[in-house]
Amino acid sequence: MKELMRDMLDPVADNIFEAVSTVVTKNGIVERGPKTDEDWEKIRIGAVSIAEGASLLKIPRPFAPPGDQNNSTGPDAVELSPAQIVAKVEADPVEWNARIHHDRFALPCGKK
Numbered sequence: 690m691k692e693l694m695r696d697m698l699d700p701v702a703d704n705i706f707e708a709v710s711t712v713v714t715k716n717g718i719v720e721r722g723p724k725t726d727e728d729w730e731k732i733r734i735g736a737v738s739i740a741e742g743a744s745l746l747k748i749p750r751p752f753a754p755p756g757d758q759n760n761s762t763g764p765d766a767v768e769l770s771p772a773q774i775v776a777k778v779e780a781d782p783v784e785w786n787a788r789i790h791h792d793r794f795a796l797p798c799g800k801k
Contacts, residue, residue: 690746690774691753698742704735746789 708731709722723729752771753759759768769777778785 690750691757693745698739701735701738704731708732743789747786
């Protein structure tokens with residue numbers, strides 16, 4: 690899962706999330722957004738890849754490479770260990786699949 694997210698889903702998500710921005714500089718506001726067919730194609734590739742890649746989350750696989758525990762440590766770690774994730778999924782696999790399905794088909798602003 691970690692490799693799928695790191696190597697496929699996260700990079701193509703940047704096609705979408707970095708497509709539009711507003712930056713306030715000392716010279717004023719700079720707005721960026723898709724303008725060309727290539728810009729829109731990059732967004733489409735990101736959207737299709739995320740939608741289809743989400744289906745891969747339903748295929749049973751290790752949550753992290755062997756020996757990889759997580760990227761955060763300590764009592765307030767924001768990331769669960771692979772063992773903790775496996776325990777949650779095994780405790781409620783229906784919720785895991787429902788969350789994948791919901792996030793895959795969710796529309797902006799919480800509309801369905």
